[in-house]
Amino acid sequence: MKETLEMADTVLRSWVTTANQPDCDFPIQNLPYGVFSTERGAGPGAGEAAEVGARRCGVAIGDQIVDLAACEARGLIDAGGTFAQPQLNDFIALGRAKWDEIRARLTALLAEDGDRTLPLVPMADATLHLPIRVTEFTDFYASKNHAFNVGVLFRGPENALPAQWTHMPIGYNGRASSVVVSGTPIRRPMGQVKGQDGPEWVACRRLDLELELGAIVGADSAMGERVGVDQAEQMIFGYVLLNDWSARDIQAWEYQPLGPFQSKALGTTISPWIVTQAALEPFRSEGAPRMNPLLPYLAEARPGFYDLSIGWTMNGQPMARTNYNVMYYSSAQQLAHHTSSGCPMRVGDLLGSGTISGPAPDQTGALLEMTQGGANPVQVNGQPRTFIQDGDEIGLYGFAQGDGYRIGFGPCIGRILPAQA
Amino acid sequence: MKETLEMADTVLRSWVTTANQPDCDFPIQNLPYGVFSTERGAGPGAGEAAEVGARRCGVAIGDQIVDLAACEARGLIDAGGTFAQPQLNDFIALGRAKWDEIRARLTALLAEDGDRTLPLVPMADATLHLPIRVTEFTDFYASKNHAFNVGVLFRGPENALPAQWTHMPIGYNGRASSVVVSGTPIRRPMGQVKGQDGPEWVACRRLDLELELGAIVGADSAMGERVGVDQAEQMIFGYVLLNDWSARDIQAWEYQPLGPFQSKALGTTISPWIVTQAALEPFRSEGAPRMNPLLPYLAEARPGFYDLSIGWTMNGQPMARTNYNVMYYSSAQQLAHHTSSGCPMRVGDLLGSGTISGPAPDQTGALLEMTQGGANPVQVNGQPRTFIQDGDEIGLYGFAQGDGYRIGFGPCIGRILPAQA
Structure with a gap:
């Protein structure tokens, strides 16, 4: 399993195939963080968060969102429960070593030989919110x-x-x-x-x-x-x-x-x-x-x-x-x-x-x-x-x-x- | 019992006698809000808060602080538990009707015919903190x-x-x-x-x-x-x-x-x-x-x-x-x-x-x-x-x-x- 892009001989690809299109904003090399919510029954994984409609943290991949709160609830990643928060501030405050760890882990889970049971929410079914509580x-x-x-x-x-x-x-x-x-x-x-x-x-x-x-x-x-x-x-x-x-x-x-x-x-x-x-x-x-x-x-x-x-x-x-x-x-x-x-x-x-x-x-x-x-x-x-x-x-x-x-x-x-x- | 200063024929006075000196900053007419903490055993009332050393809300009267968290724990006032917070923001957010209610209640409790068992902390034994979380x-x-x-x-x-x-x-x-x-x-x-x-x-x-x-x-x-x-x-x-x-x-x-x-x-x-x-x-x-x-x-x-x-x-x-x-x-x-x-x-x-x-x-x-x-x-x-x-x-x-x-x-x-x- 390739840990980072820099180590790859060829372009790293994801099992989320929409992420592999050359003009996609959210390939596996990106993995940007956001906050989203869903209506009841909106795609696989949507029901796994504690509360339907609750804001929680996610990562964009292709036309999907990785539900990080659901990932953490399943034990796939560990961010101290911060991904169930309605803003990313608490996760961000965990520091650079944790950012690097989660990035490496998500890269592995989303790579072609990754975990295809990962809880995803179609971006089209999600509402995106302010990703942080803006301090100043x-x-x-x-x-x-x-x-x-x-x-x-x-x-x-x-x-x-x-x-x-x-x-x-x-x-x-x-x-x-x-x-x-x-x-x-x-x-x-x-x-x-x-x-x-x-x-x-x-x-x-x-x-x-x-x-x-x-x-x-x-x-x-x-x-x-x-x-x-x-x-x-x-x-x-x-x-x-x-x-x-x-x-x-x-x-x-x-x-x-x-x-x-x-x-x-x-x-x-x-x-x-x-x-x-x-x-x-x-x-x-x-x-x-x-x-x-x-x-x-x-x-x-x-x-x-x-x-x-x-x-x-x-x-x-x-x-x-x-x-x-x-x-x-x-x-x-x-x-x-x-x-x-x-x-x-x-x-x-x-x-x-x-x-x-x-x-x-x-x-x-x-x-x-x-x-x-x-x-x-x-x-x-x-x-x-x-x-x-x-x-x-x-x-x-x-x-x-x-x-x-x-x-x-x-x-x-x-x-x-x-x-x- | 007089509800407000305006109704008083003579100057309203407190059973906290230091508040009645004419050059005192904190007479019963003032009742300013702050946040304080105390060391263990620092005066009567200090031990009543949930945690010794914890920041909590108070009101200044003479050379004393009324421990509002302790007052609320005793059922003397009702501010939804906000006085146990380390800043006044949550209390303030309760709104003007609550501000007026608490002011009237504290005026009654501190008046000469008030409640002399009120939990007080000598100001000299307290550390004062930033009273609010400054939003912007x-x-x-x-x-x-x-x-x-x-x-x-x-x-x-x-x-x-x-x-x-x-x-x-x-x-x-x-x-x-x-x-x-x-x-x-x-x-x-x-x-x-x-x-x-x-x-x-x-x-x-x-x-x-x-x-x-x-x-x-x-x-x-x-x-x-x-x-x-x-x-x-x-x-x-x-x-x-x-x-x-x-x-x-x-x-x-x-x-x-x-x-x-x-x-x-x-x-x-x-x-x-x-x-x-x-x-x-x-x-x-x-x-x-x-x-x-x-x-x-x-x-x-x-x-x-x-x-x-x-x-x-x-x-x-x-x-x-x-x-x-x-x-x-x-x-x-x-x-x-x-x-x-x-x-x-x-x-x-x-x-x-x-x-x-x-x-x-x-x-x-x-x-x-x-x-x-x-x-x-x-x-x-x-x-x-x-x-x-x-x-x-x-x-x-x-x-x-x-x-x-x-x-x-x-x-x-x-x-x-x-x-x-």
Whole structure:
């Protein structure tokens, strides 16, 4: 039995045959974690959890979900009962050795010579939930293209890139309570904006997306403890796609001097499956070239990015595609900086990468950039479009392309509901 | 038996006689909630909790703590077992009707004709803990004097007060994980600051306090729901003193364009006793005069501030004293604005008022203002001082002065430890 992909001469395959299709997001090399529930009688294995309808932890494989709570109840794996929890936080808190053990065990159970009696639930019969209880949410600003493009629009070209941008990962604390799972409708916010004769109370007129990767912190750090970049990388459990919905008109009026607040609090959508760091390891990559040396506390011993195609669609139409390795700061560098003051980190903290944008318009992760602040509309299904309209559906996608398989994230979708005046 | 203070012809008194001294922070009119633990055999009542040393909820009265877990075990009060929890969140979540019921019941039990067998623990024998699990922490910026004074130092007098300041409560999301209880040492942070030839990695050279009031959110709101100012006021459980420690040199370098981050993440100290809104009700007050009308979603039907003396000391020396009613936005207005985008609020959210500063230097809630950015040192115990030095102890205090009693917060103290390079 092959323990890891790296040891395989040929591509490892699963007895769950849908996982072996080359364009499947969830091959045996991936094994992302999520939380799901099922209605009564929804496929084999569904009845094995303590309570029908209860949220429990699973791993995606092909078009199926491995019911980890049922696996543990059968004695196939041991995670101290944490897989029966309605979020992954308690499992994640068990630490890296346990993550590795479960990954190796599931790889063995799902390989072609594995255990074909494993309790599976068809993904089509399951409801996917927020995979973690988001402890705190921090959002960064780590694509130079995005920082420059947005800076030009907010402050003009001469002040576009802040002076400290090439020296530190700039970030701000976001709001954890409005992080929701893919598929949750997002309501267009009301808000205060700058009008001709003073502020006005309006439905947001410049609603935007932000294409991001979210890192899930998998270990605590103590107050007063600084975490180095290498140690920070060891603290990251995995990644999700993240859409940091943004109300640009509210943002422009509110954001000085203390940063974005209500313009980013309307909702943040994440994909339901956490792709582990282990699954992405073969795709490790350099990021954007350094413009100047970093202070030692931010220096990385090895490349901290991934060769990860990432893009977004509007109402099914592909809008932009770029790569995570355009970023200037890795999640590990962001996490290290986050602890530089001694700030304690906790399991379940979510770190947004910042909007991922390449240099060209069809590589941008936000409409603000793509349309130059609304000045240059883009065509969406034959209609000119600047910002997001009611009923629009934004989808994010991302995958790392291996040889004969790919590590995918699955969709991260949100549809906009009209404002409630 | 008198149910409320308002009905009393004379000042209500307690059989706990230390509570009847006019300068006691914790008279029977106050009854603030906290979380405490005791060593074995520490006074009457200490042994009644399920586990010696366990954290449990209490109410301060004079120099004693009413052991609420023991009260509930004896059947004297009914809060569904929540007082045996190590934080007040579950009790708070029971809602306003329960808050009122317990307050009335404790008032009766502690009145001169009350129950003298109530389980008390001497405060001197108890360790006080963080009273809530801080769900999320938001900090505002609601003193015009502070906003202007600090704005002058960061951006010059012409850009000092941001254009939107008189129209909305400006706030930012802070870091909940570094909120600690009074008495917890605070370590001077290391951080990145602007140097002559680029950024430098140094121990903070401009460490400061911020004198604030913290409001504890006592009810959830749903995602997409906007809360009006009157409803927001009903959602506030009570208040603590709050010191938002600030690394001014780190802040100046990092804060544009996304706001303060590591400069505010080194620690936030709150006082251990939550003074309820009910206790402060007799001290309701107007705030600062409005410079322009507010949009309807921020308009208050009645005064939303309190006549609350508040000040701070350094190494025991009084440094400044002002009043909470100098503020421009109330906690209820801040909470209403916080939900304006549909952002959900949760029990245990902590809202910092923003630094409370009057117009004069000896009314300022931060050294940055008091010393005009370090230009004009102040005398502390005969020594010139600009910012906080290692070993300095900062104490906040606050109280509302009634007729023959006062509603006090008790101390909110933090001592600075040297940086760890």
